[in-house]
Amino acid sequence: MKVAFLASEMFPYAKTGGLADVAGTLPRFLSRSGLDVRVFVPFYREVREKNLSLRRTVGAAEVDWGGKGVPFSALEHQADGVTVTFIDQAGFFDRDHLYGTAAGDDPDNGERFAFFTRASLETMKALDLPPDIVHGHDWQSATAFAYLRFLYGDDPFFAATRSLFTVHNLAYQGLFDKGILGRVGLPGALFDPDGLEFYGQVSYLKAGILYADAVSTVSPTYSREIQTPEFGFGLDGLLRRRSADLHGILNGVDYHDWNPVTDRLIPARFGPRDLSGKRTCRAELLRMFGLPDVPGSPVVGMVTRLAGQKGLDIVCEALEVMLELGVRVVVLGAGERPIVDFLSAARSRHPSGLGLKVAFDEKVAHMIYAGSDLFLVPSRYEPCGLTQMYALKYGSIPVVRATGGLEDTIREFDPASGSGNGFKFSAPSPGDLLDGLRRAVGQYARKESWRALVRNAMASDFSWTRSAGAYLALYRKLIKPPRA
Ligand code: ADP
Ligand code: GLC
Numbered sequence: 511m512k513v514a515f516l517a518s519e520m521f522p523y524a525k526t527g528g529l530a531d532v533a534g535t536l537p538r539f540l541s542r543s544g545l546d547v548r549v550f551v552p553f554y555r556e557v558r559e560k561n562l563s564l565r566r567t568v569g570a571a572e573v574d575w576g577g578k579g580v581p582f583s584a585l586e587h588q589a590d591g592v593t594v595t596f597i598d599q600a601g602f603f604d605r606d607h608l609y610g611t612a613a614g615d616d617p618d619n620g621e622r623f624a625f626f627t628r629a630s631l632e633t634m635k636a637l638d639l640p641p642d643i644v645h646g647h648d649w650q651s652a653t654a655f656a657y658l659r660f661l662y663g664d665d666p667f668f669a670a671t672r673s674l675f676t677v678h679n680l681a682y683q684g685l686f687d688k689g690i691l692g693r694v695g696l697p698g699a700l701f702d703p704d705g706l707e708f709y710g711q712v713s714y715l716k717a718g719i720l721y722a723d724a725v726s727t728v729s730p731t732y733s734r735e736i737q738t739p740e741f742g743f744g745l746d747g748l749l750r751r752r753s754a755d756l757h758g759i760l761n762g763v764d765y766h767d768w769n770p771v772t773d774r775l776i777p778a779r780f781g782p783r784d785l786s787g788k789r790t791c792r793a794e795l796l797r798m799f800g801l802p803d804v805p806g807s808p809v810v811g812m813v814t815r816l817a818g819q820k821g822l823d824i825v826c827e828a829l830e831v832m833l834e835l836g837v838r839v840v841v842l843g844a845g846e847r848p849i850v851d852f853l854s855a856a857r858s859r860h861p862s863g864l865g866l867k868v869a870f871d872e873k874v875a876h877m878i879y880a881g882s883d884l885f886l887v888p889s890r891y892e893p894c895g896l897t898q899m900y901a902l903k904y905g906s907i908p909v910v911r912a913t914g915g916l917e918d919t920i921r922e923f924d925p926a927s928g929s930g931n932g933f934k935f936s937a938p939s940p941g942d943l944l945d946g947l948r949r950a951v952g953q954y955a956r957k958e959s960w961r962a963l964v965r966n967a968m969a970s971d972f973s974w975t976r977s978a979g980a981y982l983a984l985y986r987k988l989i990k991p992p993r994a
Pocket of ligand 1: 869870871872875896898
């Protein structure tokens with residue numbers, strides 16, 4: 511089975527969030543099940559600067575783009591049984607960022623990512639590799655499904671191709687002005703509420719939801735939540751209409767990348783049977799963030815995009831009381847200016863309580879998973895969330911808002927039976943967050959049951975093996991020949 515992944519980011523080449531981790535790991539597991547997986551990714555400047563060993567497989571091709579030809583080429587890279595095909599179009603992708611800068615999104619993102627999907631489909635044709643499945647992720651890949659239907663609908667090359675669209679985050683919709691359709695070679699008639707129109711704009715996300723053969727999202731709970739007005743971002747009606755083709759498949763982890771027993775990015779290694787390395791990591795983390803080591807009081811870590819979704823405003827509101835509980839908080843994050851300002855101000859008020867690093871830094875992220883005792887994820891919504899799964903493996907106990915994939919991966923610790931792997935709170939409010947944190951801090955003081963909790967956490971298994979099987983089953987269902 512030949513599967514073409516389309517993703518706007520992929521670890522370790524370009525990453526701003528969990529999509530990169532999924533695109534970087536799921537294909538490996540699919541390929542181990544015998545699938546032929548090829549991932550299409552834009553050739554960003556940061557990819558070019560990695561000086562990978564690359565083979566140019568398509569040179570000097572052209573896409574007809576609003577009446578004029580735009581050239582591109584395709585560069586191929588092999589890694590772990592997966593073929594990565596980079597779409598090289600310098601005008602669109604040779605920039606020092608993926609989507610935008612502090613000033614906002616790039617104004618031509620609609621053209622950039624539509625071009626990426628068009629050129630990816632053209633590359634499949636140029637290489638004569640008709641895919642059985644086109645599996646696109648998020649709005650950046652969603653125009654592929656509109657092209658497959660309206661541009662290649664009669665093309666025998668794609669006649670047997672079936673498609674899957676995975677929504678990693680419904681809030682990011684790829685909204686552009688009406689004129690974008692003509693500029694990217696899609697029929698103007700799609701500007702209709704039954705097509706891609708969404709409150710006066712064009713929604714790329716709708717192209718995925720409407721035109722892919724099946725739609726999935728990254729946890730069972732989120733797949734139900736997005737069919738409600740509260741979590742649907744205006745698309746819940748459409749998603750309810752597609753509910754028979756809507757699947758919730760939990761993301762997984764590649765424990766080769768995320769494992770305290772082998773991790774080279776942390777100062778000492780450790781496993782469930784010997785946690786002395788974790789104590790070294792904790793001391794080093796506190797030193798790095800200039801925070802005092804207070805024996806007996808837990809360190810709370812956060813590794814997060816600084817965006818409304820992630821509930822940092824709730825943390826800021828709760829911070830004074832949190833610190834009175836005796837915890838120290840360490841935050842690594844990058845993102846929206848107002849949240850950065852908010853946290854920086856809080857940091858100046860509480861220099862020995864709050865540690866803050868505003869950056870995207872893979873090594874520091876590993877340090878926090880390894881060195882913290884508790885890991886806070888107070889999201890307002892969370893399609894899956896990978897950070898709580900990584901934290902579990904490093905013995906940092908998640909305290910999470912019960913939503914989406916957080917609901918599906920964390921079970922409240924029950925000291926009586928010793929079952930559970932973390933703490934959950936229900937409302938996205940300072941009061942509920944503090945309740946959850948108080949329960950966690952209370953347990954932290956009880957060494958015996960805390961050890962049991964850490965053992966449970968580190969034994970929680972979210973390896974891709976199971977979820978890759980679920981994708982495989984879905985692909986099989988999609989390509990099953992119709993009954994005669
Ligand atoms: P999302 O994709 O919504 O940001 P996930 O939990 O799915 O959330 O994935 C986040 C990924 O990005 C994880 O791999 C996490 O370690 C990483 N990450 C988030 N913020 C940072 C940061 N500031 N520095 C390094 N890694 C980060
Ligand atoms: C999105 C979601 C996150 C999910 C990730 C990977 O960025 O916000 O919850 O884990 O995609 O699917």
